[in-house]
Amino acid sequence: MAKQERAIRTRRAIVEAAGAVFDEHGYTSTTIAMVLERAQVTKGALYFHFASKEALAQAVLNEQVPFGAVPPQPCKLQEIVDMTFVVARRLLDNALLRGSVRLAVDQETPSGVDHGEPFRQWAQALTELLELAGERGELLPTVKPAETVDLLVGTFTGVQLMSRALTDRADLGDRLSVMWAHILPSIAVPGLLPGLDARADRGTRVLASLEQRVAS
Amino acid sequence: MAKQERAIRTRRAIVEAAGAVFDEHGYTSTTIAMVLERAQVTKGALYFHFASKEALAQAVLNEQVPFGAVPPQPCKLQEIVDMTFVVARRLLDNALLRGSVRLAVDQETPSGVDHGEPFRQWAQALTELLELAGERGELLPTVKPAETVDLLVGTFTGVQLMSRALTDRADLGDRLSVMWAHILPSIAVPGLLPGLDARADRGTRVLASLEQRVAS
Known part of the structure; x- marks a missing residue:
């Protein structure tokens, strides 16, 4: 070596x-x-x-975004949905990701550490994808990508936090389904909605396809 | 005394x-x-x-919900919107509320303390209001109050946390406006949307009217 x-x-x-x-x-x-x-x-x-x-x-804080890696999809909004479910799934068994989220969320993290950094990194990664979705005609004309992305990052943060506090994240997939059911109609053109998959077990299925890609 | x-x-x-x-x-x-x-x-x-x-x-954890007190409104969805803006406004200058939110959010709070309790208390208070909104015909027939309320509590938690991490909560009013713009269309009957006030300074205006009521 x-x-x-x-x-x-x-x-x-x-x-x-x-x-x-x-x-x-x-x-x-x-x-x-x-x-x-x-x-x-x-x-x-x-x-x-x-x-x-x-x-x-x-x-540790700078390591979050790679955990959102998902296979590319023809529909870029589906890719964004997939990222949330995959991160949720990985939070169950990846200690580095959990530690990184704890440092970002806990107020005790001292001011010498920039715990806003992962929020900015997620926002940047998702804004690129959402702008691509816009270019492909997936978004309602009212969507301002930077605003919507900030909301998505904040919402994900809070939903996973509440799930951790109440069920040690056991119901996080279900909560993400509810989140997307409430937010997608304000983002996606109506014709796209029936084809988007935001069911609670989406993370498990995306990870399985990711492992198949790596194995083959 | x-x-x-x-x-x-x-x-x-x-x-x-x-x-x-x-x-x-x-x-x-x-x-x-x-x-x-x-x-x-x-x-x-x-x-x-x-x-x-x-x-x-x-x-301290059990003291959160009283900070959501707002004047009653003919439209119950407006009352729910108002609660979020008033709590956001009070987070800027009320140390008890801030301490309570920190204990609910930080993972360091030990297992002997039930830090899920404020999430449940908010969910209960908001579910009652949302069911009332439903009885009055304010909600889309697809809304399941318990699910929507859980999402609202989680989303508020994350949005205020991200605002704290990035701007020490200076932009929390703006972020709440964006939150409601994305979620209200999935909750309220369309005819109600133009009349609902979720502008960034809503909290300041509601608190002023509350102080007038107390003074008179």
């Missing part, structure tokens, strides 16, 4: 361990020592990549 | 102080001593009302 590749793997192991520890303990109670033990790396390796706990937290 | 009235005032002073301290420091870093100093009450007075930090946090 080349030196550079080893460094990338070590960095990833540290970020994943940090995500898991932040998820379990929150920012304040997390120590570098806890991350070292979880990642099974030396102090020197960790400080080579991250100068401080703040830097570690920032790295 | 009667003994009972004094006890009620003392309890209120403690809850307000606790809300402010939880807002600033979060659950873990808050100590009973900090609350005592803020409330200017004796240890004995505090423990007479609250057996533990958990009990204090629970009391």
Whole structure:
């Protein structure tokens, strides 16, 4: 293994361990020592990549958007719907994603860490997709992509939070279905609505097709 | 002042102080001593009302719904819209409300404290209003009040959280306008939409009319 590749793997192991520890303990109670033990790396390796706990937290915060990767769809609105369901599904078993969401949401994250960053990153990724949807004639003429995207990111944040507080996210798929049923008619041209799939198990099905693509 | 009235005032002073301290420091870093100093009450007075930090946090969590008090409106959907704008406005300057929202939202709130309780209390209060709106013919026949209300509570939670993370809640009124513009068409009968007021400054205007009512 080349030196550079080893460094990338070590960095990833540290970020994943940090995500898991932040998820379990929150920012304040997390120590570098806890991350070292979880990642099974030396102090020197960790400080080579991250100068401080703040830097570690920032790295974890910056890892959210890749979890929204989904297969391309002919309908770009369906792709946006798919991203929400896939992230919801991954929140159930991915500790790095959960830790990243906790850092973004918890008020305890200190001001030295930019916890607005994932909100901006999601908004940017979704705005590009929504503008593409607009170019393809999928959107009502009243839609302002930046406003709608901000609402989608905020709504997703709150819906997953309420689902976590009440059912440890067990009902998140159902809640996302309800969310899209209320919001899609204000975004999509009416002819598109019957063909859009926002059923509660959409995330599981999209992930299965994603794994098939990787395997083949 | 009667003994009972004094006890009620003392309890209120403690809850307000606790809300402010939880807002600033979060659950873990808050100590009973900090609350005592803020409330200017004796240890004995505090423990007479609250057996533990958990009990204090629970009391703060249970105080959210009264902040949604708004004047009655002929249109019950307008009343629901008004509640969201008034709570948003009060989040800017009420430390007890802010502390209560922080405890509900932050994952650090321990499992011994039921931080799902405010979500359930909001859902109950709003479901009653939305059912009344339905009886008066304000709702589309497709609306299931319990589902719609859960979405509204989740959406409000996320929209205020994103507004806090990005602008310290300075743009919360604008974000609520966008929220209602996207959701009302899926809830209200079309004839009602032009008459509903969900402009960004709605909270300020409703609070002013509320103060006039109290003064007169």
